[in-house]
Amino acid sequence: MADNTHENTHHSDTVTLPLVGSITVYGGIYTVVFGALGVLTVLEVLVAELFKNVGGEATNAFRVIALMGIAVVKALLVVWFYMHLRTDNKFFRVVLMFPLFLVIIAVLYLIGVPVGPGGGYR
Amino acid sequence: MAELTAHAGAHSDNAHKKLDANNKKLAMWLYLASEVVIFSVLIGAYAVFRFNEPEIVKNVHKELGIALVTVNTFILLMSSWAMVLALRAIEMGKRREFMLWMSGVVGMGVVFLLGQYIEYRELAHLAITLDSISPDFGGFGMRFYAPTAFHGAHVLIGVLLGLQVLWLGHKGFYDNNPIGVEAFGLYWHFVDVVWIILFTLIYLI
Numbered sequence: 001m002a003d004n005t006h007e008n009t010h011h012s013d014t015v016t017l018p019l020v021g022s023i024t025v026y027g028g029i030y031t032v033v034f035g036a037l038g039v040l041t042v043l044e045v046l047v048a049e050l051f052k053n054v055g056g057e058a059t060n061a062f063r064v065i066a067l068m069g070i071a072v073v074k075a076l077l078v079v080w081f082y083m084h085l086r087t088d089n090k091f092f093r094v095v096l097m098f099p100l101f102l103v104i105i106a107v108l109y110l111i112g113v114p115v116g117p118g119g120g121y122r
Numbered sequence: 123m124a125e126l127t128a129h130a131g132a133h134s135d136n137a138h139k140k141l142d143a144n145n146k147k148l149a150m151w152l153y154l155a156s157e158v159v160i161f162s163v164l165i166g167a168y169a170v171f172r173f174n175e176p177e178i179v180k181n182v183h184k185e186l187g188i189a190l191v192t193v194n195t196f197i198l199l200m201s202s203w204a205m206v207l208a209l210r211a212i213e214m215g216k217r218r219e220f221m222l223w224m225s226g227v228v229g230m231g232v233v234f235l236l237g238q239y240i241e242y243r244e245l246a247h248l249a250i251t252l253d254s255i256s257p258d259f260g261g262f263g264m265r266f267y268a269p270t271a272f273h274g275a276h277v278l279i280g281v282l283l284g285l286q287v288l289w290l291g292h293k294g295f296y297d298n299n300p301i302g303v304e305a306f307g308l309y310w311h312f313v314d315v316v317w318i319i320l321f322t323l324i325y326l327i
Contacts, residue, residue, distance in 0.1 A: 010206075011214055027207050034203035041199065045192055048326035064327055071322035075315045082206050082311045084304075089144055095151045096158070103162035110170050 010084075033081045037074055044070045143301045150305045154312050157276075161316050164269035168324060171265040181258045182266075185248050186241075188325050194237035195321045198277075201230035202314040205307050212300040217291065220303075224288050227310065231281040238274050269320055276313045283309070 014024045015032050025031050044067060051063040080086045085093055172179050208223035245266075249256065254263045287306050290296065296303050 010210060027203070027210070030203060030206045030210065034199065037199050037203075038196065041192070041195060044322060044326060045188065048188070067322050067326050071318055074318045078202060078311050078315050078318065082202055082314075083308055088147065092147065092151045095148070095155050099155045099158040099162070103159060103166065107162070107166040107169060110166060111173055 010087075029081060033077050036077060040070050040074050040077075139299070143304075146301050146305055147308070150308045154308065157312065157316075161269065161272070164272060165319060165323065168265045168269055171261065172323070172327065175261060178259060178262050182248075182250065182262055183325070186244065186325075190237060190241055190244075191321065191325050194234055194241075195317065197230050197234050197237070198314050198317050201227050201234070202311050204230065205310045209300065209303050209307050212291065212296050212303050215297070217294070217297060220291055220296075221288065224284065224291060224303075228281055228284040228288060231277050231284060234277055235274060235281070238270070238277075266324060270324070273313065273316055273320060276316070280306075280310050280313055 010029065013026060013028045014022060015029050016022045017032065023032075027034075047063060047066050047070070051059055054063075079096070085096070204223045204226040208220050208227060211217075211219035211223055245263075248259070250259045250263050250266070252263045252267055254260060283306055287296075287303060290302065
């Protein structure tokens, strides 16, 4: 069912990581990704709480960009490793990206629409 | 000669199985693409509200806190990890291990739903409802409940599907063809990805 690349990557408990080198852990790459997701979630909560009451538009913009950036990295980790987009048919990436691309354009457009008197978008 | 024919037959059977698995995965990805659109509309509606009404969102954050939802997020992330380990186990022919991890997925899905129920009760006590018009929280309820309840419904459906996967796995249905587990896994991970975005956008920003 699964091809050799998939089996070699996902069934092995030994993972080679940049900087760290080769490590052996139950679940291999899946457990490493889970660890990364946990660390990133803690980092997210810290950024959200530490910069919550710090005033200034620049700080707020940094907070929003940092939080969304971390969320996107977490989502990509799940899609890339857990949903196997890294090793599966590349066409699946297109199937996922096409609606995302359309929706991002639509949301950016909506955010750009000025609010009318009394909250026109309500 | 007979050996060669048998080898060619096995090769063609493997190719057929791979094609069949790819087609089933493509079907699931197409379904998930439609879900991307639905969730994006709900998330987009919240994002527009968040950027236009920052004070209301700040008021809700002050009242609600993030302890419960952070724990719930960890539970869902852990369930995704359990899901890939369940798939890995069944692909390696370890049915007992698969059953254990899959039970974990279902159990954590139930715990997540309980957490969401507790959170909704807290919100109800604050009078944050679908149609609340108070100056402190006005308009938040509809934008909040639509994406989170829709996501919760997906978790509930995932739990029910997970129970079916558990039952079929127990019967040995996936021993030689785990594509059903992989397809369910895609659904479950997608639900996790949606929550990753919702958690950041609704509770942290």
